[in-house]
Amino acid sequence: AKYINYPVNYSTGLVxxxxxxxxxxxxxxxxxxxLTYHSSGLKVREECGWIGLGWTLNAEPxxxxxxxxxxxxxxxxxxxxxxxxxQYVYTKALLEGTVEETPDEFYYKLLDKSGGFLFHRxxxxxxxxxxxxxxxPYEPVKISCNVSSTGAYAPMNFFSLTDENGVMYEFEEKxxxxxxxxxxxQWKASKIKSSKTNEEITFSYNSGKAKSILSNVDAxxxxxxxxxxxxxxxxxxxxxxxxxxxxxxxxxxxYTQTGIRETIAHEHLIKPSAGIAGSTxxxxxxxxxxxxxxxxxxxxxxxKLETISVFDNSNNLIRKILFNRSKFSSEFDTYRxxxxxxxxxxxxxxxxxxxxxxxxxNRKLTKDIDHWGxxxxxxNDIDKTxxxxxxxxxxxxxxxxxxxxxxxxxxxxxxxxxxGMLKSITYPTGGKTTFTYEGNKYRKSYYSSxxxxxxxxxxxSIKDYDSNGDLSLQRYFKYGxxxxxxxxxxxxxxxxxxxxxxxxxxxxxxxxxxxYNSNAIPDLFYSEGSPVVYDFVTxxxxxxxxxxxxxxxxxxxxxxxxxxxxxxxxxxxxxxSWQWGQLIEQIDYKYENGIYIAVKKKNWDWSQELxxxxxxxxxxxxxxxxxxxxxxxxxxxxxxxxxxxxxxxxKKETTVDLF
Numbered sequence: 001a002k003y004i005n006y007p008v009n010y011s012t013g014l015v016x017x018x019x020x021x022x023x024x025x026x027x028x029x030x031x032x033x034x035l036t037y038h039s040s041g042l043k044v045r046e047e048c049g050w051i052g053l054g055w056t057l058n059a060e061p062x063x064x065x066x067x068x069x070x071x072x073x074x075x076x077x078x079x080x081x082x083x084x085x086x087q088y089v090y091t092k093a094l095l096e097g098t099v100e101e102t103p104d105e106f107y108y109k110l111l112d113k114s115g116g117f118l119f120h121r122x123x124x125x126x127x128x129x130x131x132x133x134x135x136x137p138y139e140p141v142k143i144s145c146n147v148s149s150t151g152a153y154a155p156m157n158f159f160s161l162t163d164e165n166g167v168m169y170e171f172e173e174k175x176x177x178x179x180x181x182x183x184x185x186q187w188k189a190s191k192i193k194s195s196k197t198n199e200e201i202t203f204s205y206n207s208g209k210a211k212s213i214l215s216n217v218d219a220x221x222x223x224x225x226x227x228x229x230x231x232x233x234x235x236x237x238x239x240x241x242x243x244x245x246x247x248x249x250x251x252x253x254x255y256t257q258t259g260i261r262e263t264i265a266h267e268h269l270i271k272p273s274a275g276i277a278g279s280t281x282x283x284x285x286x287x288x289x290x291x292x293x294x295x296x297x298x299x300x301x302x303x304k305l306e307t308i309s310v311f312d313n314s315n316n317l318i319r320k321i322l323f324n325r326s327k328f329s330s331e332f333d334t335y336r337x338x339x340x341x342x343x344x345x346x347x348x349x350x351x352x353x354x355x356x357x358x359x360x361x362n363r364k365l366t367k368d369i370d371h372w373g374x375x376x377x378x379x380n381d382i383d384k385t386x387x388x389x390x391x392x393x394x395x396x397x398x399x400x401x402x403x404x405x406x407x408x409x410x411x412x413x414x415x416x417x418x419x420g421m422l423k424s425i426t427y428p429t430g431g432k433t434t435f436t437y438e439g440n441k442y443r444k445s446y447y448s449s450x451x452x453x454x455x456x457x458x459x460x461s462i463k464d465y466d467s468n469g470d471l472s473l474q475r476y477f478k479y480g481x482x483x484x485x486x487x488x489x490x491x492x493x494x495x496x497x498x499x500x501x502x503x504x505x506x507x508x509x510x511x512x513x514x515x516y517n518s519n520a521i522p523d524l525f526y527s528e529g530s531p532v533v534y535d536f537v538t539x540x541x542x543x544x545x546x547x548x549x550x551x552x553x554x555x556x557x558x559x560x561x562x563x564x565x566x567x568x569x570x571x572x573x574x575x576x577s578w579q580w581g582q583l584i585e586q587i588d589y590k591y592e593n594g595i596y597i598a599v600k601k602k603n604w605d606w607s608q609e610l611x612x613x614x615x616x617x618x619x620x621x622x623x624x625x626x627x628x629x630x631x632x633x634x635x636x637x638x639x640x641x642x643x644x645x646x647x648x649x650x651k652k653e654t655t656v657d658l659f
Contacts, residue, residue, distance in 0.1 A: 010537035011551045011581055012530040013458025013479065015039045015435060017422065019340065019352060021321055022310055026290045027197035029167065031111060033059045033295070033308070035340075039435070040530060041417045041457040042361040043373040047211065050284060050305045052325050052337030053361065054422060057305065059297075060203045060285050061110050061189040063159050063171050068102040071183035073147045073156050075100025077119050077131050091633050094621050101619035101640070105575070108143075110163060111192070115139045116527075118575075118643070120616045134614045137578030138647035140164040159187050166195035173205050179213075179278025188283055201290045205283040209303050213278050218385040218518035220405050223504065225395040226512050234399035293318065304335065318345055328420055329360045336420065342428075350428035359419025370412040371493045372455025372524055372531050377416035378409040386518035390495050405516060412455045414439035421457065430467030436460045440532040441479075443486035446555040451486040454532045455524075474542040479534045487534035488555050491522045501566035505627045513626065514566070521569050527577040546596055550585035552606065570620045572641045582606050582648055590659070599659040605652040614645030 009016060017037040024031040036056050051057050069075060079099045080090070093099045103118045120134045133143045146158045159171040171187035193200045284303070288295040293312040300306040308321040322341040328334045342350040367380040380386070387406035394401050417439065424434040440454040461476035480486045491497070497520040504511045524531050535553040540546045585603050589596040619640035626635075 010477075010539070010549045011533050011535075011553075011583075012040075012526075012528060013440065013477070013532075013534060013537070014530065015459045015462065017425075017435075019425075021308065021340075021342070022295070022319055024201065024288065024290050024292075024295070026201060026292060027194055027199035028165075029111070029192065029194050029197075029199055029201055029290075031059065031192075031201060031288065031290075033057075037422055038529075039422070039437070039457065039459060041374050041437075041455070042420055044366060044369050044375050045373060048333075048335050050299060050303060051323065052335050053328070053420065055337050057285075058109075059288065061108070061169055061171070061192065062186055063106060063108045063161075064186040065107070066105040067177070067183065067185065068100070068104050069097060070100040071156075071181065072100075072104045072119050074181065074183070076103045077121060077147070079121075088631075088633060091621065091636060091638070092631055094619075094638075095623055095636060101617075102572070103616060103618065103643075105573075108141075108161065110161070110169065111167065113139070113163070115141070117143055118616060120614060120645075132614075134616065134645050136575060136614075136643075136645055138609070138611065138614075138645060156184055156187075162195075168193045168195060173203070173283050175283050176281055177213075177278055178281070185280070186283075188285070199291060201288060203285060204287045204289075206286045206299075207281060207283060210279050210281045213280060218387050220385060220387050220516040222392065222394060222405065222514045222516070224512060224514075225398075226510060227398070228395040228400040229398040230400065232398050234397075234401070302335075316345065319343065328356075332360055334360070334420075351426075352428065353426040354422060355424045355426075357418050357421045357423050359416070361420030367408055368416070369408070369410065370417075370455045371410050371520060372412065374412060374417045374455045375419060376409070376411065376413040378411075378413070380408040384408075387516050388495055388498055390516075392514075392516075408518075412439060412453050414453070414457075417455070417457055431472075432465040432469075434463045434465075436462075440530075441486045442489035442492070442532045443480070443484065443555075444492065448486075449484065451484070452489070452492070454489055456531050458532075458534075471542075476540050478538040478540070479536070481536045483536075483538055487532040488553050489524075489532050490526050490530075491520075491524050493520055493522075493524055496566070497522055497569075499566055500569045500622070502623065503567075503625045505625060522571050523573055527575070533581065543591075545588065545590040545599075547589070548585075548587045549583060551580075552582045552584045553580050567624050568622075568637050568639070570622055570637065570639050572618050572620055572639065574641055575643050578646070578648065579608060587658075597659055599657070601656045601658055603654045603656075604650060605654075606648045607651045608646065608648055610644050610646040612644075616643040616645070617641070618643055 017039060019035040020032065021035065022033045035051065036058060037054050038056070042054055046053065049055065079101065090099065094101065105116065106118060107116045108114060115135060115137065117133055117135045120132045122130055122132065133145065135141055135143065141164065142162045144160050145156055147156045157172065157174070161169040161171070169189055170191045172190045173188040174184040175186040177183055177185045188205060189203050191200060191202045284299060285297050287297070293310065296309045296311070297305060298307045304325065305323050307323070309317060310319040312318055320343045323337065324339050324341070325335045325337050328336055336356055337354055339354060340352045361375055365382065366375070367382055367386050368376050368378045369386065370376040384407035386408045388408055388410045389404065389406040391402050391404050394403055418437055421437060422435060424432055426432045437457040438460040440456050440458050441451045442454055444450045444452060458479065459477060461474065463471060464473040466472050498517050500515050500521065502513045504513045526533060533553055535551050537549045538546055583604055584606070585601070587598055588600040590599050617640050619638065621636050621638045623635055624637045
């Protein structure tokens with residue numbers, strides 16, 4: 001092809017950018033080897049990987065997980081809980097984090113599909129009754145694991161999975177997280193086998209280099225009184241206990257109404273907070289073996305993929321793929337993929353060339369980070385806290401004052417988020433595709449015309465050129481109902497989302513303790529990684545009319561439980577995003593005599609199935625009262641919610657000609 005007509009996930013505004021490299025075919029098994037690029041923006045803490053920033057090599061099936069508190073094998077599937085009452089000992093253990101009531105989130109990627117699952121305890125009061133593994137959302141796959149809910153602790157060493165076509169997968173090559181605990185976070189395929197032909201494909205790996213995981217752990221604590229007297233004449237100098245926690249330091253400050261008057265303790269208080277939360281040791285694919293030959297993956301001294309070579313069983317080279325990359329800047333250890341050379345057995349060269357937007361996107365130690373983790377170029381001081389800058393009320397000696405806390409500006413920047421993003425791809429034929437992005441936006445309410453900027457990017461236009469440089473096709477995209485520009489945010493983030501509150505009991509009475517964090521408490525992303533989704537998207541094509549897509553989203557649905565009460569700000573993810581996002585309507589228009597005329601309408605009707613026997617309960621707890629002598633259950637706030645299993649099924653599809 002002269003160029004590739006890249007598909008777009010309209011509901012998230014993401015382009016599906018893929019570069020095919022090779023496909024292994026053995027009987028009824030097929031393993032495509034290809035690159036993908038994620039077009040939502042490059043996060044500050046994002047790892048470069050072994051291809052280049054934003055790129056992923058897809059070759060081996062895998063299972064990964066997001067650990068919620070403790071790993072399931074340490075906590076959730078081994079807990080013992082009284083169903084009638086949360087006992088004192090159990091509650092204290094839950095609060096201290098030695099037991100866990102929220103199951104981990106698991107995700108699988110197979111040859112032709114991906115999905116998720118979780119562990120479901122059959123009886124929270126009795127580990128002896130075991131667990132089930134529930135595909136979430138439902139897919140006709142069978143999953144098993146070696147771990148036991150009773151007896152001596154055993155790590156999750158092995159998963160097996162069989163899909164609806166009878167293809168069997170074995171996952172036993174593990175990648176580990178090492179921090180406050182050690183646990184596997186990814187299992188890579190060691191073998192796949194067809195039950196129809198008995199053909200096998202095996203995968204082997206090398207251990208990659210250990211990499212540190214950077215984390216921001218800033219917090220500001222404000223200790224003041226609950227009440228104040230608005231009739232009292234107040235002085236302009238007052239004292240408020242403000243604990244600022246960075247690398248273990250804390251302090252008390254004396255304030256005036258206009259800010260800090262004198263620092264009483266720890267002049268060296270503020271330290272860089274991009275601390276090390278732990279490390280991971282990756283497994284790098286080095287060989288795929290199949291009945292017709294094998295594929296070798298070779299890395300260089302920097303642990304980056306250098307070549308992929310395909311051989312037949314007589315060791316004849318069939319194809320060789322070379323990866324060339326460079327640094328975005330000599331100051332930062334961040335690489336971009338510049339080009340790929342593909343050689344066949346006759347040494348004929350095909351070449352893909354990649355160009356990127358200017359700017360350095362990935363500055364690991366910077367604090368120029370928006371609410372969602374993207375670079376915002378705000379020039380936040382590296383030696384100060386990442387807690388958002390804000391004015392707050394404090395009560396002291398029956399008076400109310402306002403002080404400024406925090407340091408960081410966390411609003412998104414469309415300009416800086418686009419730094420280093422993929423700008424164009426030039427193909428072996430000489431054709432070229434260019435990409436233009438814009439920032440995500442969302443509506444404050446369903447019928448609101450007020451739009452709010454969000455983190456991350458959506459595609460604005462795609463242009464395809466032939467080998468002569470002539471424009472062959474241009475597509476551009478308008479988002480939102482009536483092209484208003486706004487979608488639906490996972491969460492409408494505010495500064496309140498960074499704060500939690502407790503009561504502090506002392507001899508002088510009951511005071512309050514507020515903690516302002518450097519990360520928002522609610523989840524700001526949907527399960528597919530986008531902070532915003534779009535219920536309406538319009539695609540325009542030069543000389544070919546337009547298409548309007550409508551998706552199944554409920555603006556008022558909150559897929560996570562987060563209380564507005566700062567004393568009860570506990571986040572539980574209901575994991576029900578599978579219920580939303582289905583395409584329900586498509587209207588095609590032609591462009592004629594300066595107007596758009598509807599010519600065809602398609603509708604999709606979906607049914608929803610909830611599987612009640614797979615309902616899983618997740619629970620969390622926080623301590624809302626401190627300093628009350630002996631620990632008491634009444635000093636805590638416990639909340640639970642249901643995670644429902646199920647699926648969406650296409651019930652009916654209709655097409656109507658309108659012209």
